[in-house]
Amino acid sequence: MSPLRVPVRIRKPGRLLAEAAALLVAAVVAFPLYWMVLSAFKPAGEIQSTEARPWTGSPSLDSFRRVFEQQDFGRYFLNSALVAGAVVVASALIAFLAATAVTRFRFRFRTTLLIMFLVAQMVPIEALTIPLFFLMRDFGQLNTLGALILPHIAFSLPFAIWMLRGFVKAVPEALEEAAALDGASRSRFLWQILFPLVFPGLVATSVFSFISTWNDFLFAKSFIISDTSQSTLPMALLVFFKPDENDWGGIMAASTVMTIPVLVFFVLVQRRLVSGLGGAVKD
Numbered sequence: 001m002s003p004l005r006v007p008v009r010i011r012k013p014g015r016l017l018a019e020a021a022a023l024l025v026a027a028v029v030a031f032p033l034y035w036m037v038l039s040a041f042k043p044a045g046e047i048q049s050t051e052a053r054p055w056t057g058s059p060s061l062d063s064f065r066r067v068f069e070q071q072d073f074g075r076y077f078l079n080s081a082l083v084a085g086a087v088v089v090a091s092a093l094i095a096f097l098a099a100t101a102v103t104r105f106r107f108r109f110r111t112t113l114l115i116m117f118l119v120a121q122m123v124p125i126e127a128l129t130i131p132l133f134f135l136m137r138d139f140g141q142l143n144t145l146g147a148l149i150l151p152h153i154a155f156s157l158p159f160a161i162w163m164l165r166g167f168v169k170a171v172p173e174a175l176e177e178a179a180a181l182d183g184a185s186r187s188r189f190l191w192q193i194l195f196p197l198v199f200p201g202l203v204a205t206s207v208f209s210f211i212s213t214w215n216d217f218l219f220a221k222s223f224i225i226s227d228t229s230q231s232t233l234p235m236a237l238l239v240f241f242k243p244d245e246n247d248w249g250g251i252m253a254a255s256t257v258m259t260i261p262v263l264v265f266f267v268l269v270q271r272r273l274v275s276g277l278g279g280a281v282k283d
Contacts, residue, residue, distance in 0.1 A: 033259070039252035040064065047248050063249035067257060070239055072229065080233040081261070083145055084213045087152045088206045094153070095160035096202060100190065102161070103168040104176075114162075121158040129222050136223055143230055147223035152213045160205040167201035168194065203269045210265055215258070233258055 034054075039047055041059040067073065102110055132151050133142075141147040171194060179189045217234040224231050233254075240250035 036252050036259075037256050039248060040256045042249065044249055063247075063253035064257070066240075066247070066250045067236075067253045070236060072231075073236055075229060076231055076233045076236045079145060079230060080214060083148045083152070083232060084210050086145075086149045087156060087213045088209050090149070091153050091156040091160055091209050092202045092206050095157055095164050095205060096195065096198065098157070098161045099164035099168050099198075100194065103165050104173075114165075117158040117161055121162075125155065125218060129218060132219075133222055141223075143224055143227035145230055148213075148216070148219050148232065151219055151223075152209070152216065156205075156209040156212070159208065163205050164198060164201050167198040171197050207266065207269060211262055214262060 038054065038056060040063050041061070042056045043058055043060045043062065046053070046056055046058075102114060136142050136147045136150075141150070175193065176189055179193055180186075184193070215234065216232070217237075220232045220235050224235070228235075237251055237254050240247040240254065
């Protein structure tokens with residue numbers, strides 16, 4: 001009896017080249033993050049040195065100590081969490097209902113409405129900052145967390161609706177008809193059948209909403225003018241920018257602390273995020 005031969009996979013040169021290019025791109029993208037974390041642990045002497053080194057022989061926690069000793073740092077962190085959480089929940093629910101409406105119902109100007117969603121996504125945020133400032137002022141929302149929550153919900157909805165529309169469309173209408181024959185109401189089908197099926201898409205859109213809201217500096221700087229108790233975490237970075245000399249260690253340490261919640265959120269939802277993005281590409 002001849003011995004069992006194990007097939008040997010031979011990788012094609014094109015695939016090896018693609019994998020090498022992917023590793024190179026990943027290294028280029030990850031290097032600024034590595035340098036940020038490294039600078040956060042470097043002592044002040046190494047940060048200010050003219051000889052930049054991609055390592056440190058004497059790591060220090062002094063930069064992190066200055067960050068956590070900053071006044072109202074905990075309040076800034078809590079405000080960021082409240083704003084990001086409100087935007088993620090509200091935009092996900094509104095986008096789910098809107099995507100279901102534009103997909104399942106036939107009404108006049110439906111195509112025009114979808115095009116308007118796409119056009120709204122193309123408008124630069126900077127071009128709308130001044131009109132939004134006057135709008136928030138007229139609504140009495142300046143120096144409140146509402147001035148940060150409402151604009152971010154508005155800017156998150158176009159992308160979320162377009163993405164969720166593909167997930168809702170992928171659910172066959174025969175499933176809704178079968179549920180109706182079994183006595184299920186439209187609201188019951190919406191929340192007990194359709195919602196779990198499109199939940200991976202909701203997770204994918206929530207990741208983008210969370211990242212854009214958590215890292216926002218433009219709206220926080222524009223709409224929170226005098227009441228610093230309503231500021232968010234990115235505003236804490238301004239403390240380390242000084243007229244005479246910037247505290248780069250504190251800036252990098254604060255940026256590292258800001259990055260941790262995003263990484264934790266991504267790790268918690270990564271499985272559903274992959275399936276959600278896969279479904280979006282498929283559709």
